[in-house]
Amino acid sequence: xxxxFFRAWIAEIAAVVEVQRDHLTQLDSAIGDADxxxxxxxxxxxxxxxxxxxxxxxxGSVLLLTGSTLISKVGGASGPLYGTAFRRASKALGDxxxxxxxxxxxxxxxxxxxxxxxxxxxxxxxxMVDALAPAVGAFNKAVAEGASAGEAFxxxxxxxDAGAQATISMQALKGRASYLGPRSVGHEDPGAAxxxxxxxxxxxxxxRSTG
Amino acid sequence: MKKLINSPDTVVTDALAGMAAAHPxxxxxxxxxxxxxxxxxxxxKVGLVSGGGSGHEPLHGGFVxxxxxxxxxxxxxxxxxxxxxxxxxxxxVNGGAxxxxxxxxxxxDILNFQMAAELAEDEDIEVASVVINDDVAVQDSLYTxxxxxxxxxxxxxxxxxxxxxxxxxxxxxxxxxAEVNERSRSFGVALxxxxxxxxxxxxxxxxxxxxxxxxxxxxxxxRTRAPLASARDITAIALDAIGADIPLTGDLLVMVNGxxxxxxxxLYGIFNExxxxxxxxxxxxxxxxxxxxxxxxxxxxxxxxVCRLTDTxxxxxxxxxxxxxxxxxx
Numbered sequence: 001x002x003x004x005f006f007r008a009w010i011a012e013i014a015a016v017v018e019v020q021r022d023h024l025t026q027l028d029s030a031i032g033d034a035d036x037x038x039x040x041x042x043x044x045x046x047x048x049x050x051x052x053x054x055x056x057x058x059x060g061s062v063l064l065l066t067g068s069t070l071i072s073k074v075g076g077a078s079g080p081l082y083g084t085a086f087r088r089a090s091k092a093l094g095d096x097x098x099x100x101x102x103x104x105x106x107x108x109x110x111x112x113x114x115x116x117x118x119x120x121x122x123x124x125x126x127x128m129v130d131a132l133a134p135a136v137g138a139f140n141k142a143v144a145e146g147a148s149a150g151e152a153f154x155x156x157x158x159x160x161d162a163g164a165q166a167t168i169s170m171q172a173l174k175g176r177a178s179y180l181g182p183r184s185v186g187h188e189d190p191g192a193a194x195x196x197x198x199x200x201x202x203x204x205x206x207x208r209s210t211g
Numbered sequence: 212m213k214k215l216i217n218s219p220d221t222v223v224t225d226a227l228a229g230m231a232a233a234h235p236x237x238x239x240x241x242x243x244x245x246x247x248x249x250x251x252x253x254x255x256k257v258g259l260v261s262g263g264g265s266g267h268e269p270l271h272g273g274f275v276x277x278x279x280x281x282x283x284x285x286x287x288x289x290x291x292x293x294x295x296x297x298x299x300x301x302x303x304v305n306g307g308a309x310x311x312x313x314x315x316x317x318x319x320d321i322l323n324f325q326m327a328a329e330l331a332e333d334e335d336i337e338v339a340s341v342v343i344n345d346d347v348a349v350q351d352s353l354y355t356x357x358x359x360x361x362x363x364x365x366x367x368x369x370x371x372x373x374x375x376x377x378x379x380x381x382x383x384x385x386x387x388x389a390e391v392n393e394r395s396r397s398f399g400v401a402l403x404x405x406x407x408x409x410x411x412x413x414x415x416x417x418x419x420x421x422x423x424x425x426x427x428x429x430x431x432x433x434r435t436r437a438p439l440a441s442a443r444d445i446t447a448i449a450l451d452a453i454g455a456d457i458p459l460t461g462d463l464l465v466m467v468n469g470x471x472x473x474x475x476x477x478l479y480g481i482f483n484e485x486x487x488x489x490x491x492x493x494x495x496x497x498x499x500x501x502x503x504x505x506x507x508x509x510x511x512x513x514x515x516x517v518c519r520l521t522d523t524x525x526x527x528x529x530x531x532x533x534x535x536x537x538x539x540x541x
């Protein structure tokens with residue numbers, strides 16, 4: 001997976017976020033402040049513009065520019081959190097021109113660690129961590145066991161899907177939904193939902209690139 | 212959606228440009244979406260910066276001026292500004308004595324201000340951040356995001372601004388922000404939701420005879436939904452909740468704040484009930500504010516904020532202030 005692959009991933013995220021913009025905002029209306037889709041759409045549009053103008057020869061440089069742009073353009077909690085995730089992943093990849101599955105697993109692990117450190121969120125608190133943590137865990141396990149790329153990316157998205165679904169029955173302990181207390185139960189966490197979109201975009205681009 | 216806007220995309224910048232046109236005492240940087248006092252920083256004075264999502268006007272930009280804030284950063288509607296904005300504001304107001312960040316307790320505001328403070332320290336500007344979390348509707352705990360910052364922000368910005376104007380040090384100004392926060396509590400009630408311009412429809416729906424109790428300032432639903440009641444009964448719910456958390460005795464500063472779509476006739480009616488509720492030998496409403504100070508777009512509803520004053524805090528409250536949103540004594 002080269003820089004082109006990672007640019008395709010980001011482009012896919014931007015396209016999917018645009019399509020799902022209102023759905024994400026709708027989820028956020030139920031237990032938050034009705035801006036998650038709007039903010040991510042603004043952020044990834046800015047990322048696309050930045051990537052179109054800059055020279056990003058390595059996977060790490062694509063993810064660094066993505067993270068920095070999200071931090072500079074999104075605001076709210078999702079800007080710093082997703083921005084940090086992409087920046088941490090970038091750092092883990094370094095200057096390598098090509099990334100294999102174990103390297104990507106390491107980058108995802110670093111992204112998760114960055115999100116958890118900044119947001120101080122653990123699994124079970126109804127946040128994006130509830131989708132990201134099991135997804136990263138499943139992906140790393142599959143890669144460690146020598147799974148094919150297809151199997152590993154399926155493991156990634158299956159675990160993210162299940163994790164996001166599980167947030168429906170959770171009571172929020174972090175983020176704006178926590179202000180609702182027990183009333184936050186019964187709604188999918190918008191951050192977990194957008195994490196699912198981002199990881200699905202990764203799987204879809206990987207499936208396309210391997211034909 | 213029916214709003215007096217040109218487009219949801221330009222609502223924040225159009226308002227900032229209008230602020231600049233209306234108030235020559237302010238300078239507006241439309242690129243960074245920050246409002247600062249015209250004329251640059253005062254040498255040797257601690258700078259006071261706040262910021263947050265837009266939609267709460269006059270907070271924060273309307274409180275920039277003599278005796279209050281030096282700068283405010285405006286995010287998108289209900290979305291905290293980004294670190295670059297807070298950094299630009301911090302640099303613009305640095306008079307060499309350090310800069311205090313007044314941060315409302317929301318995950319996004321905390322994260323973005325934290326990043327901005329780190330960036331400022333990289334540029335050798337000393338920053339002290341103080342978090343406001345006065346909303347009693349949210350159960351505080353070590354394991355949650357904690358209480359929201361609401362009405363006490365107005366008190367803290369006014370009182371800290373006065374102390375900074377008098378030459379208070381960075382540590383002293385930060386300490387008085389924390390003291391005001393510690394001594395203040397708020398509770399909010401909504402009769403209607405509000406519509407985020409880019410979302411196009413109300414954040415939640417309330418039936419004709421329903422109200423939300425324990426709301427914040429972002430059109431988010433509150434703790435519980437209840438049947439509409441009289442102003443007296445609703446005021447009692449709010450003050451009971453506040454009184455369960457701090458003693459309502461001594462000299463009090465009380466704000467009855469409109470959420471953006473509440474007529475003043477109703478806010479004064481609420482203040483009358485507050486005044487009735489707080490009647491007693493050991494309590495006095497020493498100072499008050501009635502009006503729209505920290506709003507939630509066009510939401511109908513109100514919040515009550517109570518601060519237990521000390522003589523020093525009262526003196527700082529009475530000090531001259533000259534901003535679009537608060538003005539006296541000068």
